[in-house]
Amino acid sequence: MTQHKQPFEGEKNIVTNFENRMTYTDYLHLNDVLACQQPLTDEHDEMLFITVHHISELWMKQILHEVKSATKDMQAERLPEAFKKLARVSQVQNQLKNVWDVLATLTPADYLKFRDSLGNSSGFQSYQNRLLEFYFGYKTPHILKIYAHEPKIAVQLQEAYEAPSLYDEAIRILAKRGFAIDEAVLQRDLTQKYEANDSVKEAWKAVYRAPETYFELYELAEELVDIEDLFQQWRFRHMKTVERIIGFKKGTGGSGGVSYLKKVLDQYFFPELWQLRTEL
Numbered sequence: 001m002t003q004h005k006q007p008f009e010g011e012k013n014i015v016t017n018f019e020n021r022m023t024y025t026d027y028l029h030l031n032d033v034l035a036c037q038q039p040l041t042d043e044h045d046e047m048l049f050i051t052v053h054h055i056s057e058l059w060m061k062q063i064l065h066e067v068k069s070a071t072k073d074m075q076a077e078r079l080p081e082a083f084k085k086l087a088r089v090s091q092v093q094n095q096l097k098n099v100w101d102v103l104a105t106l107t108p109a110d111y112l113k114f115r116d117s118l119g120n121s122s123g124f125q126s127y128q129n130r131l132l133e134f135y136f137g138y139k140t141p142h143i144l145k146i147y148a149h150e151p152k153i154a155v156q157l158q159e160a161y162e163a164p165s166l167y168d169e170a171i172r173i174l175a176k177r178g179f180a181i182d183e184a185v186l187q188r189d190l191t192q193k194y195e196a197n198d199s200v201k202e203a204w205k206a207v208y209r210a211p212e213t214y215f216e217l218y219e220l221a222e223e224l225v226d227i228e229d230l231f232q233q234w235r236f237r238h239m240k241t242v243e244r245i246i247g248f249k250k251g252t253g254g255s256g257g258v259s260y261l262k263k264v265l266d267q268y269f270f271p272e273l274w275q276l277r278t279e280l
């Protein structure tokens with residue numbers, strides 16, 4: 001076998017002395033990140049379960065970063081900037097959705113070996129998932145109780161709970177651009193789950209009937225639909241993967257399990273954007 005004693009072209013200037021330099025591991029805090037995957041049992045498959053959750057939470061963190069910033073862009077009517085971020089959100093959601101393919105390699109028998117060690121912990125308590133739902137306008141106050149004992153998380157949840165959602169901002173833009181939106185919607189109690197409204201539906205219908213006249217709003221609407229569509233695809237894959245792994249057993253978080261996950265599929269963030277399609 002030929003041994004390369006000399007570095008080949010392109011390798012010559014590789015830095016190897018890191019005494020006073022930051023490495024890749026330092027920059028990324030990899031020792032911290034990679035120390036977090038700590039199975040509670042010796043079961044081989046628990047590592048996959050933890051890794052998939054960590055990856056999902058990291059992607060949610062990135063989505064939150066983009067959505068919060070896109071919401072500010074919309075407040076300032078900087079739509080092209082918002083579009084760029086929302087398009088990225090959809091790409092990240094695709095990654096999130098694909099992790100189910102990996103997790104689906106976990107069989108019921110594999111999972112049962114370590115399920116008891118989870119106690120009552122469940123994705124139901126994922127506060128990043130709740131922050132996302134709040135930023136999309138789906139406000140569920142009962143979630144706030146779960147983190148009453150963790151002030152840092154509670155503050156973040158409360159802030160998002162009281163803040164205008166991405167969709168509230170989209171509706172305000174419709175009003176700013178001359179569409180007649182009911183005052184009740186513009187002045188709504190932001191802590192309530194958004195409910196569909198006819199004036200909003202009529203405005204979006206007008207946009208879809210004349211896309212060339214309202215191209216920015218049309219693009220905004222379609223980006224929101226992309227996001228909701230992908231969110232629902234994620235929910236569906238979650239529900240089916242859970243059915244595949246635990247059947248119709250109750251969840252560790254205390255819900256009915258798959259029956260609960262099926263019910264959540266009926267929720268809409270941006271209802272009028274879906275309703276208008278039947279009426280065009």
Ligand code: HEM
Pocket residue numbers: 052053056057103106111122123124125126129238242245246250251252253254255256257258260261264
């Ligand atoms: C073996 C894998 C999994 C099983 C069996 C499972 C099961 C469940 C069940 C039964 C629920 C309903 C609440 C409960 O009673 O616990 C739930 C909720 C949830 N899970 Fe999972 N899950 C799995 C993996 C994941 C992963 C990888 C994530 C990614 C973060 C996740 C995120 C969530 C979220 C966000 C909810 C709340 C859904 C909502 O309320 O709309 N789950 N899960």
